[in-house]
Amino acid sequence: MSSTTVVRTRRRRPPPKRPPLSPSGLWHNVGFRGVLYQALVIVLVIVAVVYLVGNAQEAMTALGIATGFGFLVEESGVAIGETVIRYDPDDSYTRAYAAAVLNTLKVSIFSVVLATILGTLLGIARLSGNWLLAKLSALYVEGFRNTPQLVQIVFWYTLVVSMPPARQALSPLEGVYLSNRGLNLAWPVADPVHGWMALAFALGCVGAWGSARWAGRRRRRTGRPFPVVGWGVALVVGLPLAAWLAGGAPTAMEVPEMRRFGYRGGLALSPEFLALLLGLSLYIAAFIAEIVRSGIQSVDREQIEAAKSIGLGKFDIYRKVILPQALRVILPPAAAQYVSLSKNSSLGTLIGYPELFNINNQIVTLSGHTIEAIGIMMAVYLTISFTISTAMNLYNRAIQIKER
Amino acid sequence: MTSVGTIPAHGRALRRPPPKRESGPIAWLRANLFGGVHEAVLTVLVAWALFLIVTALYEWAVRDAVWFTTDSLVCRRAAGACWAVIVEKHRVMLFGTFPYEEHWRGVVVIVTIVGMAVASGFRRLWSYRLFVAWVVALGVVLVLQLGGVFGLAPVDTNQWGGLPLTLILFVGTVVGGLPAAVFLALGRRSNLPVIKAACVAVIETVRGVPLLTVLFMASLMFPLFVPPELTIDKLLRAQIAMIIFFAAYGAEVVRGGLQAIPRGQHEAAQAVGLTYWQTTRKVVLPQALRIVIPALMNDIIRAFKNTTFVTIIGLFDVLGATRAALEDLNWQPYALEAYVFIFALYFVFCFSMSKYSEDVERRLREGRNY
Numbered sequence: 001m002s003s004t005t006v007v008r009t010r011r012r013r014p015p016p017k018r019p020p021l022s023p024s025g026l027w028h029n030v031g032f033r034g035v036l037y038q039a040l041v042i043v044l045v046i047v048a049v050v051y052l053v054g055n056a057q058e059a060m061t062a063l064g065i066a067t068g069f070g071f072l073v074e075e076s077g078v079a080i081g082e083t084v085i086r087y088d089p090d091d092s093y094t095r096a097y098a099a100a101v102l103n104t105l106k107v108s109i110f111s112v113v114l115a116t117i118l119g120t121l122l123g124i125a126r127l128s129g130n131w132l133l134a135k136l137s138a139l140y141v142e143g144f145r146n147t148p149q150l151v152q153i154v155f156w157y158t159l160v161v162s163m164p165p166a167r168q169a170l171s172p173l174e175g176v177y178l179s180n181r182g183l184n185l186a187w188p189v190a191d192p193v194h195g196w197m198a199l200a201f202a203l204g205c206v207g208a209w210g211s212a213r214w215a216g217r218r219r220r221r222t223g224r225p226f227p228v229v230g231w232g233v234a235l236v237v238g239l240p241l242a243a244w245l246a247g248g249a250p251t252a253m254e255v256p257e258m259r260r261f262g263y264r265g266g267l268a269l270s271p272e273f274l275a276l277l278l279g280l281s282l283y284i285a286a287f288i289a290e291i292v293r294s295g296i297q298s299v300d301r302e303q304i305e306a307a308k309s310i311g312l313g314k315f316d317i318y319r320k321v322i323l324p325q326a327l328r329v330i331l332p333p334a335a336a337q338y339v340s341l342s343k344n345s346s347l348g349t350l351i352g353y354p355e356l357f358n359i360n361n362q363i364v365t366l367s368g369h370t371i372e373a374i375g376i377m378m379a380v381y382l383t384i385s386f387t388i389s390t391a392m393n394l395y396n397r398a399i400q401i402k403e404r
Numbered sequence: 405m406t407s408v409g410t411i412p413a414h415g416r417a418l419r420r421p422p423p424k425r426e427s428g429p430i431a432w433l434r435a436n437l438f439g440g441v442h443e444a445v446l447t448v449l450v451a452w453a454l455f456l457i458v459t460a461l462y463e464w465a466v467r468d469a470v471w472f473t474t475d476s477l478v479c480r481r482a483a484g485a486c487w488a489v490i491v492e493k494h495r496v497m498l499f500g501t502f503p504y505e506e507h508w509r510g511v512v513v514i515v516t517i518v519g520m521a522v523a524s525g526f527r528r529l530w531s532y533r534l535f536v537a538w539v540v541a542l543g544v545v546l547v548l549q550l551g552g553v554f555g556l557a558p559v560d561t562n563q564w565g566g567l568p569l570t571l572i573l574f575v576g577t578v579v580g581g582l583p584a585a586v587f588l589a590l591g592r593r594s595n596l597p598v599i600k601a602a603c604v605a606v607i608e609t610v611r612g613v614p615l616l617t618v619l620f621m622a623s624l625m626f627p628l629f630v631p632p633e634l635t636i637d638k639l640l641r642a643q644i645a646m647i648i649f650f651a652a653y654g655a656e657v658v659r660g661g662l663q664a665i666p667r668g669q670h671e672a673a674q675a676v677g678l679t680y681w682q683t684t685r686k687v688v689l690p691q692a693l694r695i696v697i698p699a700l701m702n703d704i705i706r707a708f709k710n711t712t713f714v715t716i717i718g719l720f721d722v723l724g725a726t727r728a729a730l731e732d733l734n735w736q737p738y739a740l741e742a743y744v745f746i747f748a749l750y751f752v753f754c755f756s757m758s759k760y761s762e763d764v765e766r767r768l769r770e771g772r773n774y
Binding site for chain 1: 435436437439443446447450451454595596597598599602609611612613614615616617620621624625627628629630631705709710711712713715716723727737739740743744746747750751754755758
């Protein structure tokens, strides 16, 4: 059939009549129903918010509590056992919040570092050819993963406070004292040289990174190898060491001394901090171990065989073949674990570690500003979670395969 | 097929010495423990450390331990563990402040919930009947706990405690949280911007804060926002907080499953004239939920561990009841032994759930009908 006949035989039809606007027609219109549902949700939310806020205001006036954030500048009266910044109970609520947030960050950061190191070692051990090591690692993971974190934290706390009293402290090494007052360590006496050492360390890191880049570019251009790892270690360790020697090599250590109320001097870790640190890091380490293991297992066997066949050593296979690929699989779930760890630092409240949740409770009790205080606490936790996940996302993007 | 016997033309050339033994205990040791000098040194060091730890533990937990005594002074004289604290306090640790003569009701609750949970693990039993059985079981549990009918003495919810409370909170969280998670996940993938925004806001806020703050809000802020005559029971408030928290995490898992369903499935369902809810219920969810079972199991195990958090808002779950039991000054020094006991208790539950979930995962991977 030719196209012309088609055109001639098909009668041009008028556009279909619009159905008259009827309730039933509207009801069966998907777009209209969508709008209706959404309007309904908005109305419900507004009604609920107005109702709840009205009730809250009524309750607050009945209790005689002024609303607003003005209380933040008032004297708090909150006692905080240990702080990173100088803090007194006659400081303001704002400063109490700052001290509490810093305590939360302190325990979270140390736990993240500890959990990462331990978890990575456990994950690698679980895949090692050594049967004993692999089984022990599996035992650790199953044990710590399958019991509640809160029970673990309470357990560690009970363990630390059931240590002998300070006078009969356990001292496995000179300058290390473990008692029911926590852990006291000998610590270098503050010295201006330490500042220079920190600077030298930073310089060493920059130098190591720079030399690695330069060496990589030269190797790609000329094929000449360069001992990147050796030089990197030499710079990172050697420069601070040189600064220390140049500064007269101060070796003075401040050893904890027994006084009437426990040890003075040196580095002191309270039982609460110690228990929370162990409870957070040992639990998360079990999850990190599983994540690292599955990350390493995600690298194809052929990749490793290929690396072996071109003569790479065990260390180079890990560093140049397994790690860059495994890291892409490891990072997203690890980030989720870090967020979970920082949130669960709030469990320290049960053993009396002065972190945000704990101090916020005291602030609620003392000031009566329940709603504002909970709002502030939520905002801080949201900020911490958001910062960790954003930072990890950025890093994750940086190490993704660059597809050009 | 030709048998080996027909090849003798080249037989002589093929005959090689048998390969070295690669099985048997000696070969196993060489392969797995003493592969080289490094390996051997490592093995010896680890084995030595393990030996020291195990002997120390044996001396503390078995050799020098006190097992049965009602007198805490006997424990004080012993060098080892005092397991008598568990014998002495197990009723409080397992049932909290529930009236002493009514503890049999708690036992029936535990048996009912554990029995139903085990039964739900069998694929063969998954049917409408199982659902009905759960409804009946939960009814029985509530009647037993609340009392007040059939001649059972009424018990107030603030007297609930121990393992029954832990199990009830756990089951309540999962039963209430799973449907909520599915709805939140569907809402997050909705085409309607307002509904999508509302779901995203709920999910992201709840996931960004600790469970403890959600519980705290439920126990402290809720009474402020609601007139006194509408205020609900503290236990119920904690339960709702835990459901919301579970739902927000579960929603992200379910969303992963929804995203894995190819567009073609939706389009095919639309082409045969199914509505949105028909498509969701009959095409999308059956496939999506199946994929996410292992990941959901992880959330479910975490929900079980998270029941301990209610201790902090003053409820007496197993951990809270144990802490209450240890307020007895005579037995307070043996808190470690009591915590070891509840570690074992939680471990039995979580470990069996995680083994089950590994099994499900393996079946799914092998493409077997699950």
